[in-house]
Amino acid sequence: MKKLVLVGSTGVIGSKVKELLEAEYEVITVNRSSGDHQLDMADAAATEKLFKKIGGFDALITTSGYGKWGSMDEHSIPDFHDGLNSKLMGQVNMVMIGRKYANPGASFAVSTGILAQHPVKGGLSLGMINAGLEAFVRGAALEMKNMTINAISPSFAKETMELMGMDSSAGVPAIEFAKLYKQAIEEGKSGEVYHV
Ligand SMILES: NC(=O)c1ccc[n+]([C@@H]2O[C@H](COP(=O)([O-])OP(=O)(O)OC[C@H]3O[C@@H](n4cnc5c(N)ncnc54)[C@H](OP(=O)(O)O)[C@@H]3O)[C@@H](O)[C@H]2O)c1
Known part of the structure; x- marks a missing residue:
């Protein structure tokens, strides 16, 4: 069975990715606070240690990372850095470090977004x-x-809108995003941004 490392397995989208792929892959779950391994992907040294422990793998999906939601006036400079360290550099860390441990032919899929x-x-x-x-994904490819x-670029998950108390009628069920991650790691293209 192929080995898939999934960072963000307990989230709205990651939980659907796990549900969709666990029959076909050995899914190794990674989150900050639960799962097979605990990691903050913003921590490059801890990421290196984790990949050493996991060893070879065939696919890596990241459905994780934080970025601040708020107006310009509500953003401090450190707020920008928090998001850059977490959602941007966290996923870059997983690819940059993970590729050294990945099996030949491995597939990587990261999460961006419609914004x-x-x-x-x-x-x-x-x-x-x-x-x-x-831009990193296109260059790395x-x-x-x-x-x-x-990259998979979700629009707005129905479940997330519900969690936020919004009208979710225009939302996309998270399982539809999960299908894109499966397609991205299986169809052999590289440097693409998948949308639904
Ligand atoms: N949901 C949407 O509508 C939507 C729309 C556009 C883009 N996206 C993007 O899609 C991705 C998934 O979104 P989501 O809504 O499913 O997120 P979510 O429900 O907030 O879940 C995030 C998941 O990632 C883990 N995680 C968060 N930060 C982490 C870190 N630094 N290191 C390791 N694990 C971490 C969380 O577990 P722990 O808390 O235990 O770490 C959790 O399992 C995110 O990058 C998000 O920006 C989502």
Whole structure:
């Protein structure tokens, strides 16, 4: 059975990714506070230690990371850095360090988001992070010759809207995003941004 490392397995999207893929993959779950292994992916030294422990794997999916939601006036400079360290560099850490331990032919899929292309008020930090990560994915794809790397860019999950007490009628069920992660790690393309 192929080995899949899933960072963010308890989240709205990650839990659906786990549900969808666990029949076909040995899923190794990683979160800060639960799962097979506990890790803050922003911590590069701890990430290196974890991959040493896990050893070879065939796919890595990250459905994790924080970025501040709020207006410009509500953003301090450290708020930007928190998101850059977590959602952007955290996922970059997983790819940069993970690829040294990955089996030949391994697939990587990271999470960005619609705010990269479609700005809304309050989303400036996350939009910047998402766009940066998408640029990283395109650049990395040029160099990761025997592996693939792609981004999944969710719009707004129905379940997340419900958790936020919003009208969820325009939301996309998280399972539809999960299907994109499966497609991304299985279809052999690289440097793509998948949308639904
Ligand atoms: N849901 C949406 O509508 C939506 C829309 C656009 C983009 N996205 C993006 O899609 C990804 C998943 O979103 P989600 O809504 O499913 O998130 P979520 O429900 O908040 O879950 C996040 C998951 O990641 C883990 N995690 C968070 N930070 C981590 C870190 N630094 N290191 C390791 N694990 C960490 C959490 O577990 P612990 O707390 O135990 O660490 C949890 O399992 C995120 O990058 C998000 O920005 C989501």
